[in-house]
Amino acid sequence: MGSAGVLRAALWGLLLPLICAQEGILHAFNNDNPLLKKDYCIMYNPSWTTLPSSLSTATSARLTNLTPKLVCSPAEVPHDMMKDKAVVVMRGNCTFLEKAWIAQNLGAKILLIASETGLDTPSGDRTTYKNLSIPTALISYADVLDIGKTLGNNVNVTLYSPPLPRFDFSMVVIFLIAVLTVALGGFWSGMEELEELKASASSESTEVSRKNSESVIFNPAKIIVFVILSCVMLVLLYYFYVWLVYVIIAIFCVASAISLYNCLAVLVRKIHFGQCRVAGCGTTFEVRLIFLLGFCIATAAVWVVFRNEERWAWILQDILGIAFCLNFIKTLKMPNFKSCVILLGLLLVYDVFFVFITPYITKSGQSIMVEVATGPFKNSEKNYGNLVEASGERSAPHEKLPVVMRVPRLQFCTPMICGVPFSLLGFGDIILPGLLVAYCHRFDVQTSSSSVYFIFCCVGYAVGMLLTFLVLTLMKMAQPALLYLVPCTLIPSALVAWKRKEMKKFWEGNNYQVMDPADFGAAEESSTLSREQPGGE
Incomplete structure (x- = not known):
């Protein structure tokens, strides 16, 4: 050809x-030692959630790690375990909106969805969830593990999204x-x-x-x-x-x-x-x-x-x-x-x-x-045609079409x-x-x-x-x-x-x-x- x-x-x-794309920051700190702190990347849907533009104007909540629970049913966790908390659940088996709706009804203050398949903007049809107001964001499951390892169990988190220049x-x-x-x-x-x-x-x-x-x-x-x-x-x-x-x-x-x-x-x-030449296939x-x-x-x-x-x-x-x-x-x-x-x-x-x-x-x-x-x-x-399950291995990054010019911001x-x-x-x-x-x-x-x-x-x-x-x-x-x-x-x-x-x-x-x-x-x-x-x- x-x-x-x-x-x-x-x-x-x-x-x-x-x-261009959208992202935010999760600021985590230890309640016993506020100097022990760390920032992590999150992805959120700005049409669902409006995050503060600076850390000083954001409110924090105590972090509760519910992984590997998927929370696709209110019966999976007791009501008082989510009340006024920032909860982390695993991605999979139901939509982001269903998880957020359940978490909001159970009194959660922030919902974090841990993903093993990469970070992307949460999306879905909100027509049946018009009253949904809980801040919802996607976070890497590896970062969830790092929070527990680096900052301990008594951790507060804050979500904010610094404005782009x-x-x-x-x-x-x-x-x-x-x-x-x-x-x-x-x-x-x-x-x-x-x-x-x-x-x-x-x-x-x-x-x-x-x-x-x-x-x-x-x-x-x-x-x-x-x-x-x-x-x-x-x-x-x-x-x-x-x-x-x-x-x-x-x-x-x-x-x-x-x-x-x-x-x-x-x-x-x-x-x-x-300009030296070599002969081959009847030509040079x-x-x-x-x-x-x-x-x-x-x-x-x-x-x-x-x-x-x-x-x-x-x-x-x-x-x-x-x-x-x-x-x-x-x-x-x-x-x-x-x-x-x-x-x-x-x-x-x-x-x-x-x-x-x-x-x-x-x-x-x-x-x-x-x-x-x-x-x-x-x-x-969905990933590769199947619902994403909670596994112990990180998947390969999503392939992207190469027919674009890419320049880092x-x-x-x-x-x-x-x-x-x-x-x-x-x-x-x-x-x-x-x-x-x-x-x-x-x-x-x-x-x-x-x-x-x-x-x-x-x-x-x-x-x-x-x-x-x-x-x-x-x-x-x-x-x-x-x-x-x-x-x-x-x-x-x-x-x-x-x-x-x-x-x-x-x-x-x-x-x-x-x-x-x-x-x-x-x-x-x-x-x-x-x-x-x-x-x-």
């Missing part, structure tokens, strides 16, 4: 929104990655267009045909099929995430290795030394390109092995992701502005529906898009108790507007318009990203970035075409671009045969 084939197989998984420096990194990748991918596509035009003018038809065969023309029919497949695959991921996530990881590993090779090979070929290969291929495969393999290493694996994922996006923008060509409008318009509706509308459809009240981006099974009481005013939180940006929010940017640059090359379309479209993309970050900061919830990126790129491009009186040409594109590479090859072969026939030219 060629690079274009692998990229087409992976494209449906690119449409993930810019998102208003300005998130990870947004700057994501902004630079997105804008530079889009601009570089669009520039690369335009330069390829210029080379093809020069080759065509020099009658180097074989080279032109070869380069066209490496490209994929995304016509309206393919766009509609792609959007339908994207919807189907997203829903399948929502229900069968635990199996399909490994398919996506495998596809990303292969596609990113190929993409990294294609990106670096362009730079290596610019070097005019070290440059030794340096063989080593480059090995390096790219090794890079992808290292990421696969260490993908769950939070401290540094995100750097490899972002490097591979940048190469993936660049190669995609260069390889996948939009034939005209009409196709760009159809693609971005349909995917805008797709993005908004799966982020904003699906919470009203799903039982958990969560967005399908966000649950898939963060791992849908982490938000439920720097927290200067809050302790890093919960590890390194990440801001995420889906590849689709880079690639899809990038296809329009690439078309604008190719159109600039075709019309010798001094990159005016390319520049305005890049500036529009940057403005759209800034608008996305602004709304994300103000609303503090996941955002479909295409909602802001699509109008900010389509409108400036259309205005430039209207101002230059080139709208018809910009809308329809050039004839040879509209033709699919397969059709191009067939047409060229037919032309060759016709010339060979008697009476042919």
Whole structure:
């Protein structure tokens, strides 16, 4: 399978929104010795529980450890054992809401649910628990054991959630990655267009045909099929995430290795030394390109092995992701502005529906898009299709889809108790507007318009990203970035075409671009045969 084939197989998984997560802190201290204290990470649902923003304004409660009890029935514990206490119970056998409702009715002041399968935001349908008010949070079972070992049995706990800084420096990194990748991918596509035009003018038809065969023309029919497949695959991921996530990881590993090779090979070929070749399989290969291929495969393999290493694996994922996006923008060509409008318009509706509308459809009240981006099974009481039981072993971390840029959020005013939180940006929010940017640059090359379309479209993309970050900061919830990126790129491009009186040409594109590479090859072969026939030219 060629690079274009692998990229087409992976494209449906690119449409993930810019998102961020929620966590809090459990402060525990020994009643006999207040200097003996320690902080632990908790996860809570802010729509269920409002925690104080500082330790000084929080109230404490005596901790009662009821593990390994599950507390799915009021008969499991005596009433007075929970009265005005902060109780810890095990996760499993019933929902978070059922546990919280039982604990509240038994007089508990705080409910902590110990988890052996990782921390995630408690979720569920609150329609039948409208009067639920008890603070409920998820805590690691290992931390529960550590509290007893480190602080003893006479312990009080307090829950609070320090506010995140208003300005998130990870947004700057994501902004630079997105804008530079889009601009570089669009520039690369335009330069390829210029080379093809020069080759065509020099009658180097074989080279032109070869380069066209490496490209994929995304016509309206393919766009509609792609959007339908994207919807189907997203829903399948929502229900069968635990199996399909490994398919996506495998596809990303292969596609990113190929993409990294294609990106670096362009730079290596610019070097005019070290071009020794070896013969094999009826052809010759440059030794340096063989080593480059090995390096790219090794890079992808290292990421696969260490993908769950939070401290540094995100750097490899972002490097591979940048190469993936660049190669995609260069390889996948939009034939005209009409196709760009159809693609971005349909995917805008797709993005908004799966982020904003699906919470009203799903039982958990969560967005399908966000649950898939963060791992849908982490938000439920089920793991690998079975109810979670209280076992003595910690499970492996939840696998996450690799089709996002991940940048750790720097927290200067809050302790890093919960590890390194990440801001995420889906590849689709880079690639899809990038296809329009690439078309604008190719159109600039075709019309010798001094990159005016390319520049305005890049500036529009940057403005759209800034608008996305602004709304994300103000609303503090996941955002479909295409909602802001699509109008900010389509409108400036259309205005430039209207101002230059080139709208018809910009809308329809050039004839040879509209033709699919397969059709191009067939047409060229037919032309060759016709010339060979008697009476042919």
